Amino acid sequence: MCGCRATLESAGPAFIKWGQWAATRHDLFPPDFCTALEQLHTQAILFVQAPAHGLKFTRHAIQRAFDASVEDLFEEFDAVPVASGSIGQVYRAMLSDKGARNTGIDPGTVVAVKVRHPGVGEAIQRDFALMMRVARLTSMLPLLSHLRLEDTLSQFAAPLREQVDLALEARHLWQFNYNFRHVRHVRFPFPIYPLVAPEVLVETFEEGEGISRYVADPGRSTFKSRLAKLGSSSFLQMMLIDNLIHSDLHPGNILVALDSPPVPLLSKRVTGAGMATHLSPEDQGLMLELFQAFSRLDGREIGECTLKFSKDNQTCPDPTAFKEELQQYFTDIQAEQAWVETNGAEAMSAVLELVNMPGHICAVVVTTLVLEGWSSQLDPRHSVLEQVKYFPFHQYFLWLA
Structure with a gap:
């Protein structure tokens, strides 16, 4: 499996992104395959010593995008990027007087x-065409046809193309900031207009430490519990109130800063918010029903919700047996009094492996799994699924009125 990951890493941006996406599709791929590819999430946002493209290209890209040179817009511009991924790389800079006048922000x-x-857009299109050809050939092999690679690539294509457009990422950031305007301890980078283009995006620079540091810290239990609850309530607001869900909430994308008094403040790392998901009102209601069913350990209702998500595309051969199997699974957990010790992500993942759901629904469920994973490491007593019971819906509805 390590060889498969290494092959994707060397093949191109679309292959890396597909590997990151495939790592989350426990409903489609074997567990060991998903586990091997999960490392692509962290490797894509590692701080780098050498850029994936040179400073000369960066300078030309800024000139083309804004009809102004780096020296015109920035008083300082670091030659080495602070982070790099498969789509782009991020530099730290300081606005010049002219840059400040253009944006209305202090020099x-x-x-x-x-x-x-x-060339990342063209490379992705080329890689995607090659991947589709391989998928068609794979579907002809009896031992691999069950992977449904053509279907998964079709689901994967749209969000991948969206990630390439940094102007769309800016719109997502602006909307996230508006949605969280009443939430003191959560923030996202602000895009700095008019310095926004499909190939270059200037935004506020967020300071803080990666949340992984706190996940690994054996102490500070009260502080870590507050972090876990803050992350969960933020996600529930995105999903159940705002209907704009950040679909890439792994620990490498989240920073922690200390406000005054010292309470946690979560912010989005500068690597972007290109992946965002909307739900239809029907799917939004079903998602709430699914989470509430998980909090009640109601296996039959969980099965009913997951089958409804797939609508006419469901391939479950015996829905009744499926729901009874889930009910028995959760009955056993209750009988063993093991729910507190059982990772909610593991339970949800087990359900995901048994049923085929549309890509946008799976993206939300997988985001839940990722969040449940790191929040339960911060506080083993905490569960995103359990927090649904206590989410203050009435407050948010008053704000939106």
């Missing part, structure tokens, strides 16, 4: 400048 403000890699 000397530190910003993040994200620049798309050269």
Whole structure:
């Protein structure tokens, strides 16, 4: 399996992104396959010593995007990027007087400048066409036909193309900031208009430490519990109130800063918010029903919700037996009084492996799994699924009125 991951890493941006996406599709791929590919999530956002593209290209890209040079817009511009991924890389810079006049922001403000890699859009289209050809050949092999690679690639294509457009990422960031305007301890980078283009995005530079540090810290239990609850309530607001869900909430994308008094403040790392998901009102209601069923350990209702998500595309051969199997699974957990010790992500993942759901629904469920994973490491007594019971819906509805 390590060889499969290494092959994807060397094949191109679309292959890396597909590997990251495939790692989350426990409903489609074997557990060991998903586990091997999960490392692609962390490797894509590692801080780098050498850029994936050179400073010369970065300077040309900024000139083309804004009809102004790096020296015109920035008083300082770090030559080495602070982070790099398969789509682009991020630089730390400081606005010049001209840059400040153009944006209405104070001169000397530190910003993040994200620049798309050269030819990444064309490379993704080329890689995707090649992947589809391989998928068609694979579907003809009896031992591999069950993977349904053509279907998964079709689901994967749309969000991948969206990630390439940094102007769309800016719109997502603006909307996330508006949605969380009443939430003091959660923030996202602000896009700095008019320095926004499909290939270059300038945004506020977020300071903080990666949340992984706190996940690994054996102490500070009260502080870590507050972090876990803050992460969960933020996600529930995205999903159940705002209907704009950040679909890439792994620990490498989340920073922690200390506000005054010292309470946790979560912010989005500068690597972006290109992946976002909307749900139809019907799916939004079903998702709430699913989470509430999980909090009650109601296996039959969980099975009913997951089958409804798939509508006419469901391939479950015996829905009744499926629901009874889930009910028995959760009955056994209750009988053993093991729910507190059982990771909610593991339970949800077990359900996901048994049923085929549409890509956008799976994206939300997988985001839940990722969040449940790191929040339960912060506080083993905490569960996103359990927090649904206590989510203050009435407060948010008053704000939206």
